[in-house]
Amino acid sequence: MLKRLSRTGLLAGLVVLFVVGALLSPAFLSVPNQLNILRQAAFVGIIACGMTYVILAGEIDISVGSLVALSSALLGVMMTKLGYPLPVAILAVLVVGMVSGLLTGLARVFFGVPSFISTLALYLALRGLAQIITGSLPIVIDNPVLRFFGNGRMAGIPVQVIILLAVFAIAFFVSRKTTFGRSIYAIGGNAKAARLAGIPVDRVRILIFVITGVLAAFVGILLSARLEAGNANIATGLEFEVIAAVIVGGTSLAGGHGGIAGTFLGVLFITVLSNILVLLGVDPFAQDVVRGAIVLLAVLIANIQTGETRKD
Numbered sequence: 001m002l003k004r005l006s007r008t009g010l011l012a013g014l015v016v017l018f019v020v021g022a023l024l025s026p027a028f029l030s031v032p033n034q035l036n037i038l039r040q041a042a043f044v045g046i047i048a049c050g051m052t053y054v055i056l057a058g059e060i061d062i063s064v065g066s067l068v069a070l071s072s073a074l075l076g077v078m079m080t081k082l083g084y085p086l087p088v089a090i091l092a093v094l095v096v097g098m099v100s101g102l103l104t105g106l107a108r109v110f111f112g113v114p115s116f117i118s119t120l121a122l123y124l125a126l127r128g129l130a131q132i133i134t135g136s137l138p139i140v141i142d143n144p145v146l147r148f149f150g151n152g153r154m155a156g157i158p159v160q161v162i163i164l165l166a167v168f169a170i171a172f173f174v175s176r177k178t179t180f181g182r183s184i185y186a187i188g189g190n191a192k193a194a195r196l197a198g199i200p201v202d203r204v205r206i207l208i209f210v211i212t213g214v215l216a217a218f219v220g221i222l223l224s225a226r227l228e229a230g231n232a233n234i235a236t237g238l239e240f241e242v243i244a245a246v247i248v249g250g251t252s253l254a255g256g257h258g259g260i261a262g263t264f265l266g267v268l269f270i271t272v273l274s275n276i277l278v279l280l281g282v283d284p285f286a287q288d289v290v291r292g293a294i295v296l297l298a299v300l301i302a303n304i305q306t307g308e309t310r311k312d
Helices: 002-024 031-056 064-081 086-110 115-134 144-151 159-177 179-189 191-196 201-227 238-248 260-279 284-311
Strands: none
Touching: 002 260, 031 064, 031 159, 031 179, 031 201, 031 238, 031 260, 064 086, 064 115, 064 201, 064 238, 086 115, 086 201, 144 159, 144 201, 159 179, 159 201, 159 260, 179 191, 179 201, 191 201, 238 260, 238 284, 260 284
């Protein structure tokens, strides 16, 4: 019942945003702008699927923005400076994302390092590494296949949007219809009880970070395709948009409550709001203030939901 009310409220909020956007900007409801909203939602939403798993399990990952930047930088270096073909470069980038998530998971499982601390370290280190290998300069990537994934369309729909819908569909199926998905909820609800019930808690914790790392690396590739360049300066603050989208979507920071469907609505809410602010010409620094307020509001909503759940 609580999740249903949360989603209903979020849908109502989305409707209000669309009405406000339409009233304040004549360009808001235009087809190009709506497609642009969906394209921007893809970059947040793909990572948000993995982040939902992480937060459902009672963990956090604040390194995803830096991992996106490193993935983009690495793709540019490998293809332009080192001359590797696109498939090899993509595979290498995805492996880097997997290793990043694996390090976080191993630190959490075998050394008891809180995921906030380990991902904070990666948040700093990964972007620093991205700056080093690119010299803080964009690296142009001239590849027609990559260009298609950045700017191409299928049946008039941007490729990134199709990928977003596919990722959400898979993530939803996994969370609701598989043992792995049910294990995530159990661990977030009570990790000790889950372990006693025979759930491989350590393995699941490692896997959710690996999945999130791979998805972040994949978004780095998509952003590079969109920009036609490897850039170490992209995705600054992306991790906070992702986390805010997941929490606004009804997933509790305490773990065990929420889901992919709510995250999808949360991603749309965050992206539409950002689009309206841009169309209205709001100062970028003021936009940061609004995003910060959204993160705070998201946490407050999560705390209220958790409190109501405990009362039940």
